[in-house]
Amino acid sequence: MVDIPEHLLLRSAEARAKALGISVEQALAEMKGESNPTVVAEEPEVVEIAIPEPVEAEAPAPVETPAAEETPAPAKEEAPAPAKAETPAPAKEEAPAPAKAETPAPAKAPAEAKTDTPEEVDFAPEVKVTQRLLTVVKAKPIQKASGEPVDKVNTWPHLMLPEFISLMAMMAFLILLSAILNAPLLEEANPNITPNPAKAPWYFLGLQEALSYWDPQIAGVMIPLVIGLIGFAAIPYIDRNPENHPSKRKYAIMMFTFFLAGAGTLTIIGVLFRGPGWNWTYPWIDGIWFDDLLDWIYFE
Amino acid sequence: MAKLTLRERFKQGAAGSGDSLRGSKFASSIFRPGSPFRKGYSDSPRNRSYVVMNNVLYHLHPVKVKRHGVRLSYTLCLGGMSFFLFIVLTITGIWLMFYFRPTEMAYADIQALQTSVAFGSLVRNMHRWGAHLMVLVVFLHMSRVFYHGAYKAPREFNWVIGVILLFLTLFLSFTGYLLPWDQLAIWAVTVGGNMASYTPVFGAQIKFGLFAGLEATTATLLRFYVLHVLFFPFIIVIFMAIHFWRVRKDGGISGPL
Numbered sequence: 117m118v119d120i121p122e123h124l125l126l127r128s129a130e131a132r133a134k135a136l137g138i139s140v141e142q143a144l145a146e147m148k149g150e151s152n153p154t155v156v157a158e159e160p161e162v163v164e165i166a167i168p169e170p171v172e173a174e175a176p177a178p179v180e181t182p183a184a185e186e187t188p189a190p191a192k193e194e195a196p197a198p199a200k201a202e203t204p205a206p207a208k209e210e211a212p213a214p215a216k217a218e219t220p221a222p223a224k225a226p227a228e229a230k231t232d233t234p235e236e237v238d239f240a241p242e243v244k245v246t247q248r249l250l251t252v253v254k255a256k257p258i259q260k261a262s263g264e265p266v267d268k269v270n271t272w273p274h275l276m277l278p279e280f281i282s283l284m285a286m287m288a289f290l291i292l293l294s295a296i297l298n299a300p301l302l303e304e305a306n307p308n309i310t311p312n313p314a315k316a317p318w319y320f321l322g323l324q325e326a327l328s329y330w331d332p333q334i335a336g337v338m339i340p341l342v343i344g345l346i347g348f349a350a351i352p353y354i355d356r357n358p359e360n361h362p363s364k365r366k367y368a369i370m371m372f373t374f375f376l377a378g379a380g381t382l383t384i385i386g387v388l389f390r391g392p393g394w395n396w397t398y399p400w401i402d403g404i405w406f407d408d409l410l411d412w413i414y415f416e
Numbered sequence: 417m418a419k420l421t422l423r424e425r426f427k428q429g430a431a432g433s434g435d436s437l438r439g440s441k442f443a444s445s446i447f448r449p450g451s452p453f454r455k456g457y458s459d460s461p462r463n464r465s466y467v468v469m470n471n472v473l474y475h476l477h478p479v480k481v482k483r484h485g486v487r488l489s490y491t492l493c494l495g496g497m498s499f500f501l502f503i504v505l506t507i508t509g510i511w512l513m514f515y516f517r518p519t520e521m522a523y524a525d526i527q528a529l530q531t532s533v534a535f536g537s538l539v540r541n542m543h544r545w546g547a548h549l550m551v552l553v554v555f556l557h558m559s560r561v562f563y564h565g566a567y568k569a570p571r572e573f574n575w576v577i578g579v580i581l582l583f584l585t586l587f588l589s590f591t592g593y594l595l596p597w598d599q600l601a602i603w604a605v606t607v608g609g610n611m612a613s614y615t616p617v618f619g620a621q622i623k624f625g626l627f628a629g630l631e632a633t634t635a636t637l638l639r640f641y642v643l644h645v646l647f648f649p650f651i652i653v654i655f656m657a658i659h660f661w662r663v664r665k666d667g668g669i670s671g672p673l
């Protein structure tokens with residue numbers, strides 16, 4: 117037999133103790149086979165009646181259901197089963213339902229001479245429950261789950277609320293920014309007038325800066341294509357180290373940080389420190405040579 | 417009715433006012449069971465599942481997610497933010513299309529938009545700064561994914577999809593750059609096109625195909641316009657769909673570290 121988990125055993129022992137009127141320790145011992153099972157009545161299924169004779173109309177009637185009112189038979193709340201089991205009650209007598217029941221109807225027993233509501237639905241008012249734990253069948257899934265259970269929460273609201281708030285915050289930021297900062301619009305396009313310097317959009321300026329150092333064939337192709345597309349896409353296939361804690365992948369982190377620092381530096385140089393002829397300038401001396409920022413400067 | 421705290425209100429869903437409207441057949445034909453907008457919504461574990469499961473949302477989110485994955489400090493919502501920005505850009509972009517012709521009139525249209533269309537400047541500004549922001553946020557998202565080692569098995573391929581998304585974002589931004597048809601636009605794009613022309617072997621062809629000629633003209637403008645409002649958005653939506661689907665299929669958010 118499968119090992120029964122302790123808490124299940126205890127629970128059924130409690131139930132058994134209650135049903136038989138024995139102590140929990142005793143029940144537990146019985147279930148573990150350490151002592152002989154308590155023998156209950158010969159007929160554990162018999163419904164024991166625990167009410168006074170219906171003739172004694174004076175008996176208190178605590179429950180007043182519509183049906184009970186017509187019946188002279190008073191209903192009485194019953195005491196726990198084991199205690200009453202000993203009291204010899206009139207045989208075949210039917211007990212009205214326990215306190216809360218709407219239908220003080222007879223149980224299976226045939227005797228209903230004294231009740232006025234024989235057609236009512238019946239149920240056993242008091243059954244001496246004797247349950248025994250025979251075995252515990254471990255639930256086996258049809259499919260075998262491979263992963264360990266993880267701590268999960270409902271998407272709504274635990275994920276969607278933060279998402280919504282982030283969206284609102286971002287919108288607020290964007291609207292505010294757009295209200296105070298105008299998008300640049302210079303003179304109409306004129307292919308005959310080349311601005312000096314001519315700069316790409318900021319995210320390409322690191323590249324443009326790199327282009328100015330190396331042979332364009334190398335810089336213009338090797339950097340965006342090889343490093344950018346192929347190199348970046350290949351990162352998961354190059355870095356086969358399965359760890360993802362930073363302390364165990366120092367090399368990868370170092371490389372990426374170098375890349376970020378390099379790209380960032382080149383971009384900042386391209387945006388702020390390059391003037392006419394792509395010569396070095398200082399923005400605080402010669403001004404900013406990046407048109408996208410012009411309106412910003414005019415603000416002051 | 418007594419005053420309710422926010423939390424109690426939430427527990428009742430949107431319950432309260434408008435019950436007769438929300439209980440109507442019309443309303444219940446719109447909001448499926450479990451929707452907080454339906455009459456009689458209450459906060460229960462079952463309804464929390466239904467909110468997602470009985471909804472179009474199920475295409476984006478699973479019913480349950482890892483507890484650590486909803487912590488803002490892990491993803492910083494950067495991927496979500498990229499997506500939101502894309503949506504905002506789509507909406508403002510469609511609005512801008514009402515006032516813009518990719519022809520010799522382009523520059524005049526932008527000027528007219530800024531001076532004589534209600535909220536014209538604001539929407540144009542939002543579209544432009546939003547585009548810059550999206551490039552930045554996508555880049556930051558990529559960095560956060562890298563630092564978490566979130567590209568490792570089984571998420572290798574989603575990183576590849578991500579790199580494609582990064583490039584598509586850059587192309588979207590770059591093609592949009594030309595559209596105002598001012599000196600900034602035409603020369604920035606010329607510089608970018610020249611970089612592409614350094615490609616060995618096919619360099620000249622690439623630039624010719626991109627510019628619809630040897631240099632930036634109104635033919636280039638039309639070409640960039642179509643790429644910007646139709647082609648790249650179409651492609652990026654497809655890749656985003658794959659990207660989000662893979663996030664789920666790869667077991668949700670990576671980690672915890």
Ligand code: HEM
Pocket residue numbers: 491493494495496497498499554555557558561564566567571574575576577578579581582585656659663668669670671
């Ligand atoms: C348009 C651009 C993009 C959008 C809208 C987007 C959206 C998202 C979203 C919503 C998530 C869920 C987790 C989170 O918010 O961090 C995610 C995860 C992820 N993204 Fe992106 N992303 C984009 C670009 C990229 C790029 C450029 C890369 C990398 C090169 C990338 C790689 C990944 C990976 C590997 C995950 C899984 C992360 C994890 O499990 O922790 N994505 N993306």
